[in-house]
Amino acid sequence: MRLGDSHNFGRHVSVRGDRVHKPRTLFWEQLLLSAGSPLRQLLAKAHGDSDPFSFLPDLRFFPDTSGFGGEVERIALEPLPRLTNARKRELAEVVGRSLALFSWLGAADLHWENLALGLDQRGRIVFGPLDVELLLADLALPTQTKLLPEADPEYAELCRHAAGVRRVLPYLGKPLAGPELVALAAAYRATLLLLSDLAPRIGALLKSLPGLTEAPIRLLLRSTGDYAAADSPQLWPPLLPAEAEQLARGDVPYFFRFYGKKGIFYYTSPDLQQLGRLPLRGDVPQLEPLLDLSRALRSPSRRELLQQGFFTVLGAFDHPTLTGRHESDSLELVFTARSVTARFADGEELSTSRAQLKRFVGSVYLPCTCGEARSVLVPDKTVCSAR
Numbered sequence: 381m382r383l384g385d386s387h388n389f390g391r392h393v394s395v396r397g398d399r400v401h402k403p404r405t406l407f408w409e410q411l412l413l414s415a416g417s418p419l420r421q422l423l424a425k426a427h428g429d430s431d432p433f434s435f436l437p438d439l440r441f442f443p444d445t446s447g448f449g450g451e452v453e454r455i456a457l458e459p460l461p462r463l464t465n466a467r468k469r470e471l472a473e474v475v476g477r478s479l480a481l482f483s484w485l486g487a488a489d490l491h492w493e494n495l496a497l498g499l500d501q502r503g504r505i506v507f508g509p510l511d512v513e514l515l516l517a518d519l520a521l522p523t524q525t526k527l528l529p530e531a532d533p534e535y536a537e538l539c540r541h542a543a544g545v546r547r548v549l550p551y552l553g554k555p556l557a558g559p560e561l562v563a564l565a566a567a568y569r570a571t572l573l574l575l576s577d578l579a580p581r582i583g584a585l586l587k588s589l590p591g592l593t594e595a596p597i598r599l600l601l602r603s604t605g606d607y608a609a610a611d612s613p614q615l616w617p618p619l620l621p622a623e624a625e626q627l628a629r630g631d632v633p634y635f636f637r638f639y640g641k642k643g644i645f646y647y648t649s650p651d652l653q654q655l656g657r658l659p660l661r662g663d664v665p666q667l668e669p670l671l672d673l674s675r676a677l678r679s680p681s682r683r684e685l686l687q688q689g690f691f692t693v694l695g696a697f698d699h700p701t702l703t704g705r706h707e708s709d710s711l712e713l714v715f716t717a718r719s720v721t722a723r724f725a726d727g728e729e730l731s732t733s734r735a736q737l738k739r740f741v742g743s744v745y746l747p748c749t750c751g752e753a754r755s756v757l758v759p760d761k762t763v764c765s766a767r
Contacts, residue, residue, distance in 0.1 A: 385604060385632040389650040399442065399451040402511075406450050407595035409512040410441045412487075413452075418585055426578055432571065433481065435474040436508045437496060448652060457498030457506055457756045463551050465559075467505075472560040474507050475548055476567030479693060482509075482525045483685055484575045486517035486671055489600065491526045491542040498756040507548070510757075513598035516639065516670045520681040521692050521740060522568075528696045529742035540742045541751065545696070549752045555699035555745055558706030558713070566711040568693050569724070572686050583676040596636035599644060601665055607632050620664065622646050622656060639670060687730065688740065694720060695737030696744050 383393045383400075391403040402409075411417050415424070415438040424431040443450040463471060482490055487509070494509050523530045527544040552560050575582070586592065601623070610619060610627055619627070626633040626646070635646050635658075644658040644665060658664050671677045694713075702715045712723040721731040751758055 387631050387634040388647050388652060390630065395454070396451065398454050400454055401449070401451050403449040404513070405448070405595050406441055406443060406452065407591055408515045408597070409452065411515075411589075412485075412512050413437045413439045413508065414441055418589065419582070422578070422581060422585055426574060432477055432574065435478065435505055437506055437510075438500070455496050455506075455510065455756070457496060457500055459498055459755055460505070460551055461499075468552060468560055469563045471505055471507075471548060471551055472556070472563040473567040474505050475545055475552075476564040476569075476693070477571045478507055479522045479525070479527055479545070480568045480571035480575065482527065483519050483522040483689060484572060484677075484682075486515055486519050487512065488514040488517060488519075488525055489598075490544045492544050492546055492751040493542075493758050495544045495547050495758075496756055497547045513596075514600070515597060518668060518671050518679050518681055520684045520688070522685070522689050523692060523696075523741050528692065529744065531738060531740055531742050540744070540746055541748075543696075543742075543744055546744055546746075546751050547753075547758070549744065550749075550754050554752075555701055556697045558702060558704070558715075559708075561694070561697050561702065562706045562708045562711055562713055564697070565690065565693055565713065565722070566708050569686065569690055570710065572689075576682065579676040579678065583673045587673040593638055593640045596638065596645070597670075599635045599637055599665075599667075601633070601635055601644075604632055617663075620658065622658060637667060637670075639673075642667075690722065690730070691720075691732055691737055692741045694722075695741040698734060698737055698743070699745065 383395065386392055388403070393403070394401045411419050413436065414420060415436075420433070420436070423433045426432070437455055439455060440453040441450065442452070460471075489511070490509055494511055495507065496510055497507050498505075500506050517524070519525065522528050525544070526542065529540040529543040556564070601620075606615060607623075607627060609615060610623075622635075623633045633646070635644050637644060643660060644667065645655045646658075648654045648656040671679060698720070703717075704715060706713045706715075710725045714721040714723075715734075718735070719731060719733050720737070721729065723729045753759055
């Protein structure tokens with residue numbers, strides 16, 4: 381059974397029994413979704429006996445002998461039951477950790493259709509992506525992962541519908557209550573601080589991995605919807621020749637970059653052995669630098685991710701019913717009609733207006749429930765009841 385769009389000379393992701401065949405690199409996916417990967421092993425030992433990242437899927441990978449693509453074990457989870465208050469807090473912490481981890485690692489395209497949610501055989505909550513193709517981007521806000529909706533009015537409705545965290549709303553509540561929001565926000569901040577401490581080790585590990593510089597990192601120059609409307613006179617900017625070439629053969633254009641190399645690449649031969657590259661100069665997309673592994677993934681945006689990102693998380697889940705004081709061991713949140721104040725266990729205090737929260741993030745609360753399914757995966761087809 382074929383899944384998704386056609387890319388790279390008619391190639392599709394397809395289901396083959398209890399495995400999923402993916403005709404593209406599995407390098408980044410295996411790094412995050414296999415508990416035996418070097419990165420997962422490092423993360424698992426980062427916090428003593430408890431693994432704060434055990435919410436990630438643990439899948440088996442079967443690389444193709446050609447060295448390109450391969451098969452991945454189909455995820456097998458049970459739907460979450462109705463949760464006790466304790467397990468609600470646990471799920472909230474999982475969401476906070478996932479927002480921090482994927483933002484810090486520069487992962488993207490984590491919309492609702494790309495996320496699994498359920499219980500594994502050991503009863504652990506699992507919340508994570510099925511496809512990982514975009515990594516090491518230097519992100520300043522968690523909205524850039526697509527887990528939270530951006531505030532851009534041009535894309536607001538689409539971003540809000542597709543936001544990955546909407547998967548958890550049937551279980552955490554709509555809106556979230558104060559205790560769950562405190563747990564989520566505290567986990568976000570604590571995870572970023574933990575990753576900052578681990579950064580030198582993570583950077584050194586990733587830099588040492590065989591195949592790092594040969595693994596394509598996908599780039600999304602436009603949405604699939606834009607390509608579907610490629611003949612529209614309203615399409616802007618106009619199609620690049622490399623986009624038109626791929627569309628003409630029936631593919632959704634597929635572009636990528638490599639760590640440590642300049643340029644935007646695409647495949648030009650059916651055997652995927654020959655690459656084209658967009659011009660480095662001129663009226664073409666320009667790339668932002670990736671996170672620098674030799675500098676332990678440090679970046680000026682890290683501070684913004686910690687502070688502005690924290691309020692972005694609060695803003696996504698803010699609701700007029702949130703009032704008064706809510707606290708955990710490491711965080712106290714105080715909501716007034718016009719402001720929100722966060723006090724941390726280390727003595728730091730941050731405050732902003734609730735109106736300011738809406739500048740950087742859209743609300744995850746929509747009048748519809750499409751995508752808010754109590755199933756491991758979002759159904760193949762969803763119909764928005766509010767449209």
